[in-house]
Amino acid sequence: xxxxxxxxxxxxxxxxxxxxxxxxxxxxxxxxxxxxxxxxxxxxxxxxxxxxxxxxxxxxxxxxxxxxxxxxxxxxxxxxxxxxxxxxxxxxxxxxxxxxxxxxxxxxxxxxxxxxxxxxxxxxxxxxxxxxxxxxxxxxxxxxxxxxxxxxxxxxxxxxxxxxxxxxxxxxxxxxxxxxxxxxxxxxxxxxxxxxxxxxxxxxxxxxxxxxxxxxxxxxxxxxxxxxxxxxxxxxxxxxxxxxxxxxxxxxxxxxxxxxxxxxxxxxxxxxxxxxxxxxx
Amino acid sequence: xxxxxxxxxxxxxxxxxxxxxxxxxxxxxxxxxxxxxxxxxxxxxxxxxxxxxxxxxxxxxxxxxxxxxxxxxxxxxxxxxxxxxxxxxxxxxxxxxxxxxxxxxxxxxxxxxxxxxxxxxxxxxxxxxxxxxxxx
Numbered sequence: 001x002x003x004x005x006x007x008x009x010x011x012x013x014x015x016x017x018x019x020x021x022x023x024x025x026x027x028x029x030x031x032x033x034x035x036x037x038x039x040x041x042x043x044x045x046x047x048x049x050x051x052x053x054x055x056x057x058x059x060x061x062x063x064x065x066x067x068x069x070x071x072x073x074x075x076x077x078x079x080x081x082x083x084x085x086x087x088x089x090x091x092x093x094x095x096x097x098x099x100x101x102x103x104x105x106x107x108x109x110x111x112x113x114x115x116x117x118x119x120x121x122x123x124x125x126x127x128x129x130x131x132x133x134x135x136x137x138x139x140x141x142x143x144x145x146x147x148x149x150x151x152x153x154x155x156x157x158x159x160x161x162x163x164x165x166x167x168x169x170x171x172x173x174x175x176x177x178x179x180x181x182x183x184x185x186x187x188x189x190x191x192x193x194x195x196x197x198x199x200x201x202x203x204x205x206x207x208x209x210x211x212x213x214x215x216x217x218x219x220x221x222x223x224x225x226x227x228x229x230x231x232x233x234x235x236x237x238x239x240x241x242x243x244x245x246x247x248x249x250x251x252x253x254x255x256x257x258x259x260x261x262x263x264x265x266x267x268x269x270x271x272x273x274x275x276x277x278x279x280x281x
Numbered sequence: 282x283x284x285x286x287x288x289x290x291x292x293x294x295x296x297x298x299x300x301x302x303x304x305x306x307x308x309x310x311x312x313x314x315x316x317x318x319x320x321x322x323x324x325x326x327x328x329x330x331x332x333x334x335x336x337x338x339x340x341x342x343x344x345x346x347x348x349x350x351x352x353x354x355x356x357x358x359x360x361x362x363x364x365x366x367x368x369x370x371x372x373x374x375x376x377x378x379x380x381x382x383x384x385x386x387x388x389x390x391x392x393x394x395x396x397x398x399x400x401x402x403x404x405x406x407x408x409x410x411x412x413x414x415x416x417x
Binding site: 059 | 292293295296297298300302305318319320322332333334336366369370373374375376377378379381382383386389390392393394396397398399400401402403
């Protein structure tokens with residue numbers, strides 16, 4: 001039998017602790033009603049921040065990796081976009097994925113759907129800017145069907161085209177509440193489908209280490225990709241000075257916004273089940 | 282024997298639950314775990330990839346720690362509750378919109394319950410007080 005402090009055995013100490021616990025529990029204590037105003041105050045503060053984000057006054061950090069998220073937009077205007085593929089660039093599931101980085105991006109509407117693996121299936125839908133209706137009838141990632149028409153669905157075409165000038169540039173990217181504006185965005189994607197609206201300054205003859213160089217994208221330090229790989233000499237690289245795509249859908253395993261992003265008209269919904277682009281509008 | 286042990290475990294768990302902000306701590310821990318899950322990256326990337334990768338671990342992990350502190354050291358519940366409350370709010374701009382709002386809201390509810398946990402007036406006293414009020 002072991003004797004500890006005060007010459008008590010372990011069993012004695014257990015008995016004491018039990019008696020102390022039971023005596024402590026005998027007092028009438030619990031959560032008092034004052035929890036309600038405190039919780040309401042906190043919720044109001046988060047609500048105020050939500051409003052600031054929606055009004056383009058507060059930038060947020062948004063990063064995902066190794067969990068599938070589908071990204072949809074009516075129109076993407078990317079200035080200085082670079083990508084690379086490397087053998088080590090893969091998702092946690094071992095699927096090969098390409099890394100894409102954009103220095104400045106303007107999106108006419110944004111919808112992100114992320115399936116969360118919890119004990120029950122649930123999806124989180126984040127929408128910002130204008131609605132992103134489904135132009136493909138649920139086949140956004142079906143590469144055997146023709147790409148969607150410019151500006152996404154015909155219903156939204158007029159609204160979307162009003163946001164773009166003849167040169168394909170998004171009008172008023174920082175002030176229009178229908179536009180999501182960001183910089184230094186990086187995407188780890190397995191599949192990207194879109195209608196190529198305007199591609200300028202395309203360079204296919206570069207290696208991955210050059211995509212980050214000052215003469216190409218110059219988008220700063222590339223974050224470590226899904227496979228823990230940065231652009232490396234000898235791997236395939238691609239660069240476009242201007243990459244404008246409409247009806248864009250990307251299946252991403254990692255989304256990293258190193259710069260700031262504005263999320264006007266921000267809306268977040270958490271719903272049970274697996275949601276699709278039809279839930280974006 | 283097994284029934285007696287089960288009964289004893291139930292009594293001790295009930296005593297544990299009543300003697301500390303159990304539910305507030307639980308919601309705070311769930312909020313932290315949710316934020317960590319939403320922003321879960323391989324540890325190597327979280328350590329080397331900068332704030333955008335480590336924010337979930339830092340904010341979510343801290344919420345878990347302060348939920349556990351509220352359980353194991355109920356005397357420090359006010360400190361744990363206030364810090365958890367601020368962390369739950371800070372999670373919104375730094376950790377994927379507070380784990381898509383779910384983590385932030387759960388954290389606010391849990392930490393508010395921790396802050397507001399304490400002595401309640403005894404039922405008998407409250408009855409007497411009512412009578413006294415009526416008599417007056």
